[in-house]
Amino acid sequence: MALEHAILVSLLEKPGSGYELARRFERSIGYFWTATHQQIYRVLKRMQADGWVDVRDVPQSGRPDKKEYSVARPGRDALSAWLHEPTEPESVRHDLAVKVRGAAFDDPAALIGEVERHRQAHTDRLAHYLVGEARDFKEPQADGPLDTERELQHVVLRGGIAYERMMIAWLDDVLATLAGFDTGH
Amino acid sequence: MALEHAILVSLLEKPGSGYELARRFERSIGYFWTATHQQIYRVLKRMQADGWVDVRDVPQSGRPDKKEYSVARPGRDALSAWLHEPTEPESVRHDLAVKVRGAAFDDPAALIGEVERHRQAHTDRLAHYLVGEARDFKEPQADGPLDTERELQHVVLRGGIAYERMMIAWLDDVLATLAGFDTGH
């Protein structure tokens, strides 16, 4: 379990409300750790009860008030402990791979549209990453305390970019393979 | 949910017992869809109740008897239906990415060992894939009804290989970035 830890990292980068966290989990953090707002609210409650985060009521004008969470000392310690203990490789779930192998027992050509849909999704996400990279990491920045944070965010983003490029190339490979059956290979 | 479907594909490729399925989920299928034996037995029960699979008691000598499962017509139909409906992109969980971003608020250098551990795991898995590819897909095979199945298995394996290579390259990128802080960047 690491949703707590993902939230801690996000709150350390910038304190915010449950709603704001939920929106970050739709972009940024969410590209390598998904969570819905219900999940986030529930975990925030627990983290608050455990003293991992502090809460501050923030009155707002023009919109409902919010609760702003920030990381407390015990939360920081918990994150540090997690960082220092080994994490086992994540369990993988690639349903498209299951579908590709399953297509052998159905109509392989029928999968082409689905693969193209996924390819489009990965192309879109890659473009989105590249825009973000150009926006946030291309202009050189003065060295400072934020420099480490910035470089680590950048290397994670580069991982996302590499992943999307790999997926697009693989999906092309899949499409070529599926097309091979089509044309009476 | 697609564990049912992963099991259907595996049983179509070759009928077998829950125990055998569990072992396949430790290799092969398991590289892109994980499941424990408890999960598999539980789901097999449900699939049997739903008429998706047939069961046959197989007496064995030298070891306990087993139940051999094979796909029934309704199971094949269920798989076909799933193949024809769009699947949304899988939710991702990359705890290492969370750790890398979190390292900015702790000691970045302390993460080096962890990243190296993961790099080693991916190197091992890549080697394993390449051995499997050389064993199963290098010798040309006469065209036949098994040809489609074989080619689709191969393209999925190529995806695994591409994934491991991408990860190794990215982990090297991470290590170089972490080393940059070390040497008083």
Added chain:
DNA sequence: TCCTGTTATGCACCTCGTTGCATAGCAACG
């Protein structure tokens, strides 16, 4: 004979994640 290891199946429990729903403040539009 006992112990260990492998094959083989399964239950009980608990947590995590998802789905669906509910509430409420406030803005903008028709």
Added chain:
DNA sequence: CGTTGCTATGCAACGAGGTGCATAACAGGA
């Protein structure tokens, strides 16, 4: 004034998945 839409928070219920444990047949070695 009602509707729609966004911000903001939350509950209830369910199902999937993981952990721990139990059972049993059989082989081989100490």
